[in-house]
Amino acid sequence: MSRSCELTGKAVQSGNNVSHANNKTRRRFLPNLCNVTLISDALGQRYRLRISANALRTVEHRGGLDAFLAKAKDAELSMRARLLKRQIAKKLDENKAA
Numbered sequence: 001m002s003r004s005c006e007l008t009g010k011a012v013q014s015g016n017n018v019s020h021a022n023n024k025t026r027r028r029f030l031p032n033l034c035n036v037t038l039i040s041d042a043l044g045q046r047y048r049l050r051i052s053a054n055a056l057r058t059v060e061h062r063g064g065l066d067a068f069l070a071k072a073k074d075a076e077l078s079m080r081a082r083l084l085k086r087q088i089a090k091k092l093d094e095n096k097a098a
Contacts, residue, residue, distance in 0.1 A: 003030055005052040009076035038065040042091045047084060
């Protein structure tokens with residue numbers, strides 16, 4: 001499993017450790033990933049996702065998983081999240097038509 005957020009696409013970055021003597025050695029900056037269970041209001045189900053702490057704050061700010069996925073770009077979502085986004089959109093369209 002790659003170290004990347006399923007909702008924002010935030011992944012590992014690389015950089016340098018710089019010592020007091022200005023020696024540079026390579027290092028990795030890892031995202032703060034959390035295993036969380038989010039509830040989809042439209043589908044009425046719970047989904048386990050591996051997302052960054054920043055993404056979790058954004059999901060809460062936007063009003064839940066459904067609202068977050070509605071605004072999110074497909075390019076930064078994982079395959080699971082894209083599938084979930086399509087399912088939610090389909091369910092909301094069915095509810096609108098009825």
